[in-house]
Amino acid sequence: MTPGAAAERVFGSYQPMGSALESWPVGCKYVALLAVALPAFVVRQWPVTLAGLVLTVILLLSARLGWRRGLGVAPGFLILLAVVWGVNAWSNSWLAGAVIVGNLTLALWASRLVVMTTPAPVLIDALVGLTRPLARWGFRPERFGLAVLIMVRSIPYLAGAFATIREAVRARGLRGRLGAQATQVVIRAVGYAQATGDAMTARGLGD
Secondary structure: OOHHHHHHHHOOOOOOOOOHHHHOOHHHHHHHHHHHHHHHHHHOOHHHHHHHHHHHHHHHHHOOOHHHHHHOOOHHHHHHHHHHHHHHHHHOOHHHHHHHHHHHHHHHHHHHHHHOOOOHHHHHHHHHHHHHHHHHHOOOHHHHHHHHHHHHHHHHHHHHHHHHHHHHHHHOOOOOOHHHHHHHHHHHHHHHHHHHHHHHHHOOOOO
C-alpha cells in the first residue's frame, strides 16, 4: 500500500468531481464543517448527533464522492470506535458510548467535506489568511501554514510507512511483533523529519 493510498482510506484526498460543493468558497466550507460537527460535540445528545450524521451523509453524496470514498471507514478506525464504545458502555451506558462514537464518525466525515472538495494549498492559504491578523502580536502566519503543510504531508507518509512495514512483517510470518513494527516506523519517521529539516534549511526556512 502506498502512502497516498493509506491516507486516502482515513482522511481522503482532493479529486475534482465537478460538484457544486467544490465551487463553494473555502471559508464557507470551514463554516459548514463547524456548523455540522460542533453542535453534536457541545450538546452530546443522540438526536443532535444523528441529525449531524444524516446531514453530513447528504452533503458527501451530493459532492459526488460516492459511498466508498466519502463514507468508507478504515479498519483501524473501526477498531478504535469499538474500543471507545466498549469503554464508555462499561463505565457509563451503551447510549453514551454510541453518542461518542457517532461524534467521532461525524468529525471524520465532516472533515472530508472540506478535504475532499478543496485542494490542499487552498485549505492552507485560507488558514494563513485567517491567522494573519495575529501577526501584530508576533504570530507568524506563514510559518503556521508551513507547519500545517508539513503535518498534512507527513500523515500520508507515516501511514504508508506503517502499512508497508506491517505487510512486510506478515509476509515473513512475524505477525504480532508490534515492537519491531513500531521501531521501524520510528526510524522512518526520524529519517523523514531529518530530510524535511534539511530541505527547509536549504530554502532558508530553518530558523
